[in-house]
Amino acid sequence: MKTTLQIEGIALELRRYPLQKNETLQAWDAADEYLIEHIEATDLESGAHILFMNDGFGALSCWASLKGYQVTAVNDSLLSQQSIQHNLNNNALSHVRCLSSLDTLPDDVDLVVMKLPKNNRLLIWQLQQIAQLERAQLTTITGAKTKDIHTSTLKLFEKHLGSTRTSLAKKKARLVFCNKEKSLNILPPATTSFDVPDYQLCLANHANVFSSESLDIAAYLMLQHMPHDESIKHIIDLGCGNGVLAIQAAKLNPQARVTAVDESHMAIASASLNLATHGIEPTRTHCLVNNCLDDFAPESADVVMCNPPFHQLQAVTDHIAWQMFCDAQRVLEPKGRIVVIGNRHLGYHTKLKRLFGNAQVIASNRKFVIVEAYK
Numbered sequence: 001m002k003t004t005l006q007i008e009g010i011a012l013e014l015r016r017y018p019l020q021k022n023e024t025l026q027a028w029d030a031a032d033e034y035l036i037e038h039i040e041a042t043d044l045e046s047g048a049h050i051l052f053m054n055d056g057f058g059a060l061s062c063w064a065s066l067k068g069y070q071v072t073a074v075n076d077s078l079l080s081q082q083s084i085q086h087n088l089n090n091n092a093l094s095h096v097r098c099l100s101s102l103d104t105l106p107d108d109v110d111l112v113v114m115k116l117p118k119n120n121r122l123l124i125w126q127l128q129q130i131a132q133l134e135r136a137q138l139t140t141i142t143g144a145k146t147k148d149i150h151t152s153t154l155k156l157f158e159k160h161l162g163s164t165r166t167s168l169a170k171k172k173a174r175l176v177f178c179n180k181e182k183s184l185n186i187l188p189p190a191t192t193s194f195d196v197p198d199y200q201l202c203l204a205n206h207a208n209v210f211s212s213e214s215l216d217i218a219a220y221l222m223l224q225h226m227p228h229d230e231s232i233k234h235i236i237d238l239g240c241g242n243g244v245l246a247i248q249a250a251k252l253n254p255q256a257r258v259t260a261v262d263e264s265h266m267a268i269a270s271a272s273l274n275l276a277t278h279g280i281e282p283t284r285t286h287c288l289v290n291n292c293l294d295d296f297a298p299e300s301a302d303v304v305m306c307n308p309p310f311h312q313l314q315a316v317t318d319h320i321a322w323q324m325f326c327d328a329q330r331v332l333e334p335k336g337r338i339v340v341i342g343n344r345h346l347g348y349h350t351k352l353k354r355l356f357g358n359a360q361v362i363a364s365n366r367k368f369v370i371v372e373a374y375k
């Protein structure tokens with residue numbers, strides 16, 4: 001795997017963080033290279049302010065910082081933010097301003113550069129945020145794999161921002177150029193919601209939340225098999241999304257504290273809102289944007305519940321699930337348990353057995369299994 005990006009006469013050392021042994025994935029892609037080459041060929045003055053949205057691992061922010069541009073980077077993912085900071089440090093570059101996907105955008109930007117998000121709701125939210133900027137005559141350049149740019153994607157740019165055209169394809173990547181012609185005084189509501197009548201839940205979801213339009217079918221099975229026991233003092237919902245499992249755990253275990261953890265800023269904002277609207281006292285809950293259980297005290301929870309992710313940005317991966325299981329093993333009290341739901345073919349049973357020395361299937365259907373392991 002290459003870790004040196006050589007482009008337009010400069011070299012940057014770039015890695016995906018957190019570092020992994022035997023990492024196979026590069027920290028930049030052809031769309032990053034295309035964006036850099038394109039901006040190099042324009043006459044954007046040094047010192048101009050570039051707003052980067054969804055810069056996955058910092059290639060764009062590092063290049064722009066090296067070139068003397070003022071940089072603001074907006075991300076929903078904490079892992080992306082951590083990668084940007086590590087890669088800036090490793091290349092001895094000055095820090096850039098990092099904002100979350102829910103922060104107000106700065107009004108003095110000269111150019112917006114976006115990596116196309118996987119999720120159209122997030123794209124619409126970000127286009128609306130740009131439309132709300134006061135500055136007229138603002139160009140947004142978006143880079144993506146050619147296969148991810150559909151006619152429907154371009155229609156979203158036209159609808160929410162202004163006239164749109166695309167570049168030729170290069171190394172299977174393409175750029176989308178969009179001129180800001182629309183303006184928006186007030187952003188539409190940031191959340192949409194859906195009901196889960198069987199459990200009297202109404203779940204609000206910010207744009208980039210996992211399964212934001214309906215309840216995930218794995219989460220639905222998990223709701224039927226939630227741990228509840230008077231001796232439980234602290235439950236962690238690891239990778240909480242909109243907090244659906246955390247709410248149900250809090251309802252079933254009124255004596256317990258519940259911690260909801262996710263690396264997505266929008267997930268944590270949603271979980272925090274949902275726990276409050278479902279009447280769970282704030283003194284019992286803690287919602288935290290975090291990478292897995294980094295910095296959690298050892299032996300500090302009785303139960304960790306987890307519906308693990310199988311993607312990081314565009315890449316399919318099981319390394320985050322494994323990290324979650326290892327972290328849970330450390331953070332659980334002796335005799336504490338982890339309860340995991342996953343697709344049968346993901347083999348979580350074998351992984352948990354290897355780590356905990358035991359693992360039992362407590363429920364299953366045709367597609368999913370719930371596995372429990374005790375420390």
Ligand SMILES: C[S@@+](CC[C@H](N)C(=O)[O-])C[C@H]1O[C@@H](n2cnc3c(N)ncnc32)[C@H](O)[C@@H]1O
Nearest residue numbers: 210219239240241262263264291292307308309
């Ligand atoms: C399959 S979803 C489950 C969401 C929710 N618990 C549910 O059951 O509907 C996995 C969640 O893990 C989160 N996640 C991914 N990587 C993470 C990490 N490194 N640390 C914490 N959460 C992470 C994702 O943002 C996503 O919300």
